[in-house]
Amino acid sequence: MRRFVAVRLFHAIVVMFLVATVAFFLIHLAPGDPFSFDNPNIPPALRDQWRAQYGYDRPVLEQYVRYLGSVARGKLGWSHTMHAPVSEALAQRLPRTLLLMGLAFVLSFALGIRLGVYEATHWRKRRARVTNAASLLIYSLPDFWLALMLLLLFGYWLPILPAGQMVDTLHEYMSPGRAAWDRVVHLILPLTTLTLLLTATIARYQRAALLETLPSDFVRTARAKGVDERDVVRRHALRNALLPMITLAGLAFPTILGGAVFVERVFSWPGMGLMVTTAIAVRDYPLVMASVVVGAAMVALGTLLADIAYVLADPRVRVR
Amino acid sequence: MFADAFDRLTGWYRRLDTSVRVALVVLVLMYLVALLAPIVAPYSQSEQIDIVRMKNHAPSLAHPLGTDRVSRDVLTRILYGARVSLSIATLAVLVSAIVGTLYGLVAAVAGGVVDTILMRLLDAMLSIPRVLLLIAILALWNPVPLWMLIILLGLTGWFDVSRLVRAEALTIREREFVVAARSLGARRSRILLQHLLPNVLAPVIVATTLGIGNVIVLEAGLSFIGIGVREPSASLGTMFQEGTEAFAGTWWAALFPGVVIVVTVLCVNILGDALRASLDPRHLPRVLLGTPTAAVPPPATAE
8 A cells, every 4th residue: 555655646746847847838938028027117127127036037948947946946836926935825826726615616526515415315216316406507507697696686786795896895804703794794695605516526426326326236125134324325225336436536526626716806805826827827937837846736736636536435446 | 312311310210219309400500500600690600780879779670689889790600609619619629539549540550658658648748738828829829720720729629538548459459359350461461451540530520529518618718708709800719809898788798698698508418318318328327228127137148
């Protein structure tokens, strides 16, 4: 097992190196540079001075080698738009996204698995068909569309929830109790959006997985020996039908970051997603690079954790 | 001959589920209307009817879906927008299908070191968050022409396809008919084209159909943040974005394009599910085949 993890970690590092390389050249070979923005008040000499200061006047290959060198020393660069080290910007933004994602993740798996199991065990019933159709509908909704609709419904037409941001402008002046409530209230809409979408996906997969397991021989055996139907599902069928959920969790982990880009934008949630889109717009290269690498790292981590969990959960899978 | 084909077609259609039928009809209509937009559209594309008096009009008889802030007919723009969205999605997905199938087949047939390298590369490409990558490329290399957008969407969407194809090809490669062909002296290229390609197409078709829905949403999202399809051409996503700028006042300019996106994606997903069920029996829950707790056990198959 230890060797398996070590090999996989090595693979992950190679993959992240490749990703960083591809991203670096895609970003740095694009026409223009961070200081070529439109502003007639800035003289060309000043632009050139800035370029020299940040090293953007060097050949791309040299910049690449320098970048790798600084990353190897643990420095992710300086964000000239946030006037802070990139690591500091990440340390500020990443937890906010992880809070949103983590909650959405836990809620969706709790709800989605339940819903999927219900839909699979009652698949002939009318109500299960309705919820199944509803999951398909929600699964088909674009995230930014759902986010905007919820925003309009509960932030504008029925203004019971704040329309965006993470806290109120008066947050600093609130009592501890109110401040905590303020955070919760601001979480509701973005969290609902992400949870609805992810729950629908999970329910669909769980339903399919369980429907595939229920006709198995061991389920029939369990029924034949008189096991209660509830226990047939919970202790025999579901245990096997949960395995695909592990893979799904590993795969969904990074996609939620992609979804967060749009959802964070609609709700002005100041996390990674919002930071990346602004960083790209103002061409803050080190920040964009770091975000892409963080994204890739999350993919690698998601798959690795899923693989480990799979080995632990399924005795049929052997580690070579 | 035509009558026969027609009979078979209607017979196949009648055997479909109601939801699949509806989805199919809606999609066919959608494609037809998008294709014939210049003929069906009540007004001409991006015609500003009367920018002062006719702007931001609520839905009426003359303008069933209202007019937008520069007095363009929303229905007309949706027809043209659907044309752009559907073309982009369909073409991009075709690019993905072709590249993914070739890559997967090559990896499976080559095997050994080549296969390992190709798969590691695929891992790397799968690790780049697609949305981030697209946003970065589109924003930094702007303005990106429409055909380039299609290629980009296509080239970032084939990874799953090639995985499916490789997995499928690896099992088919060992099946008797391929072994027979090989022992009869068939060349590699012949085995690839005659035996492997037709047999890996089922998962490709399913993934491609479902991919159309994904790409429509993705393109709409990119256009929504202003870097996808740009003026003067407009996709449904562009329209939705424009409409949301003053959503509360003129809801029709955003709501209808949004609804068209949702309906299209929903229909594509229903169709994709149905295709998966009929083309790929392994993914079909056995319960749905009608013999969940059959009294007679199925004959044991020799493995």
